[in-house]
Amino acid sequence: MTSTAIAIAAGGGGDVVAASVLAQRLRHRFDVVAIMSYSWDRLIVDPTPGPRGLGDFDGLTSHHELVAQVTVSTVLRGPGRSTLPPLAHYVGCPLLLMDPVGGVAGLAAQFGAASRVFGAQTLLVVDVGGDILAEGTEAGLRSPLADSMSLAAAVRSGLGLHLLVAGLGLDGELTPPELTSLLQRHGATEVAELGAADVTRFAEVWNWHPSEASGLLCVAADGWRGRVETQRDALIDITDDATIVYEVDAYGVAANSLAANLIATTSLADAEQRVRTRRGYSDIDIERDRVPALARHDEWTPAADTVGAIDRYAYAAANRGVNALTIRRVLELAGASGAGAATRLRELLKCERPHNMRPPLYLA
Template identity: 40%
Template structure:
C-alpha cells in the first residue's frame, strides 16, 4: 500500500507535502503525491495548468492517472520543474489535470487510490488559502486548492486537510487564519526537512522555503520576491493544522461552488463569481505584458552588489531573504548566482534555505 496525498496548490506545494508525509508516516513510507503542474510564469511561460499531453515521458498508472518521473519533460513552449522534483523527492508524483473540473479530478483521485491501495487521502496546503473565504484582499491563487477540496468531496474517500505554515505564502495573513484553524495537530522539525534538503539549491518556491526554515527553527522577518510585505516566521510557522474535509468545505465557499464542474472554464467562472477574479485570466494578462527584466546594477562583482543591496534591504527591517529574491533583484545570471551563494556560505550568511542579511 502507498499513502495518497494531494498537494493542493501546485508550484512548490509538492515540496511541503513531502515534508508533511514524512511527519505523518515516515519519509521512507511509500507514497504518491498528486500535484498540479501549475507554476509561475518565471518557470512556465504558458498561462494556466499543464495537462498530461504537455509532457513527454509520463507513465500511465490508471484511468486518467499519469505519473511524472525524472525522465519526463515538458513540451515546449511549456515549462515545468515537476520532472526534476520527481527525481529528488521520495514520494512518487502524479499529475492533477483540472481541465475537466472537479468531476474529472475526482476520477483521477479514485484512480490514484486504486493504484495505491489507499483508503483515505491527505490534502496538504502550505500557507492556508485552502480555507480562504474569497474576500481576503491579498488572495491571489485560490482555484487549485478549492478544486482539490471539491474533487475530494466528489471522490468520496475519507479526507483530512492539512494547512502547513499559515500565512507563509502571503495570501491570507496568519492572524486571519489561526481562528479558522483551531489548535495545531503537530509541528514540522528539521528531521522532516531532510526529505527536501537539496531541492532549494534550484527550486524557486518561496513559501516552501520559508516552511523549511521555520521547521529548522529560524525565526524573524523574511523578505520574499513574490509578496509586497515581508513574512514573520514565528511560533505558528512550523505548525501543521489538520481539519476534516467537511470543515474545510464549510470555510471555503469557492470549493462548494465548484461542485459538479466539468471543465476549467466553469471553474474559472465560479472563481470570478465568488472571489471577483480568475487567476488564470490574470496569468494570461501578465503573459501578454511581461515584467521588464530587472536592470543590472552597473559594475562591481556579485558580492559587492549584494553588500550594497543587503544593507539597503536590512534597513527595511528584513533579516532573511530567499534565493529567488536575491537572484531577481540583483538580476544575477546563473553563473553569478552560484558564485554569490558560495561567497555567502563562506561568510556564514546561509541559514538554509534562506540567507541572513546581517553578519553571523
C-alpha cells in the same frame, strides 16, 4: 493502525515537498503510497500561464487512462520546464500528475482511479500557508484556484479525507487574525511539529526551486528564525508557530470556502470563471497579464553594479528589521524574471556573496 493514503499537493509546486515531508512525519497514521500534484509552476520556471496537463509531457508512466506518473525522465514540451520531474527524485513514492482540464469532476475521477490503482482508501490534502481555508473575501488572497479545486475534488471523490495545513501564514496571503479565526471555526488540532530531521533531504532543492512558502517551511523546521521579505514587499515573521502542522475539518472548510462553488465544475474554464465572478479575476488572469513583461526579462544579464545594488537594498532592509530576503525576492528586485536569468543571478551571487546565500534565503 495506519490508513493507506494518497497525498494531494493542493497548490502544486512546493506543496509537493510539504506533502512528502508530512507523509514521512505522519507515517504512524498514514501509509502514503503516492503523491498527486499539478504541474503549475511560477512563470519564472514555466512561462505558460496556468497548469499543464497530460498532453504537455513526454515520458509519463501510465498506470491508467487517468493516472500518469512523473519520473525524473519526464520532460515538459514547449518552453520552460516543470519542477515535478526533478522533485520525483526526492519524494520517495510515485509522483502522479493532476490534470484539471476536466474541472473538479475530472480531478475527482483522477483521485478515484489513483486510489484503485494504488489501493488507497484515504486522501490527505496538504496546503502550505493556509490559503486553502479562505472564504474568498479576504483582501490578501491571491491564488485560491488550485487549492479550491483540489479540496472540492477530494470531497467529490467520496474517499476518506483529511486536510492538513503546515507553515501557517508563510504564503503571505491571509493575515494572522484571519488564519486564527478560521482555524478555530473549523476545529483545528495540532498533529505534528516539524524539525530539522523532517526536511534534511530537501535542503538542496532550494538551490533551484522558486517556491517561497514551502522553502520557508523547511527553513523554519531547520531552526532559522527571523523576519523575511518576500516578493511583492510582503514581510513574514518565521517563528516557532511556522513548524506546527494542523489537521482541519475538510468538509467544514469545503462548505464555507471557494471550493463549494467549484464542486460541480466540469472544465478548468468553468472553475476559473466561477473564481473570476467571485473575486473579479482568476489566478491565471494574473499570469496572463504578466507574460509580456516576463518575455522581455528572460535575456537579462548582470550589470556591472547588480551585486552592489543588491548589497544596498539588503543593507537598507536590515535597517528596517529584515533579517533575510527570499531569493525569489532578490530575483524580482534585479529584474531576473526568466528561468535563464534566474539561474545566472543565482550563480553570480553564489560566487560573489556565498555567505549571504542560504537557499531559499538571501541573508541581509
